[in-house]
Amino acid sequence: MGRRSDHSRAELEALILEEGQRLMAEMGFARFSAREVAKRIGYSVGTLYNVFGSYDLLLATINTATFERWAAHLEQRLHHASTDRIAALVEGYFSFAADHPNLWSAIYDHRLPADMPIPEGLAARRGALTxxxxxxVVAILPDATKERAxxxxxxxxxxxxxxCAFALNGSFALLGESDPLEMATARVKESLLAAGATL
Structure with missing residues (x-):
């Protein structure tokens, strides 16, 4: 039986997102089910759509929460970085994906319909990662090229x-590459040096 009067709309949204992220982490995008989220929190699936508007917007919001977790993860890596902040960024990208493979993959597996632009609020929250x-990058480029950042x-x-994708899906292993993190870091630094960055 649904518990429609148990939570305010804000509380319900937070509850759905928490359980939605938990299910996505467990099952991955291909096996994700809004009905299962509803079942776990004791509401009808219609309630989820009433709160988020549609299945696609529910998924987009769950993925946006993943972007925010990822951004926090990068900030934590940077906070503990000694001197090589670029290496810390690349490592943070790899480690988040490795620690949360289903959440990370869902960001790229889900696509909104062509006629449904992502809501501005979600886009802004996702943009915090970039x-x-x-x-x-701005911090290490010369003044003359900072606008390129x-x-x-x-x-x-x-x-x-x-x-990172090649590392996680096994493609690099098949190619005989044993340290894709080092490769990625080297390619990033090469590009930055070519742009005049001070590393």
């Missing part, structure tokens, strides 16, 4: 993502 990379940061994220 903002960290941009901030760190956002575009360069996006390219670097793509480079690290490719290496």
């Amino acid at each position: 903002d960290i990379v941009v901030r760190e 956002p575009r360069l940061a996006r390219s670097l994220v793509a480079t690290v993502h490719g290496h």
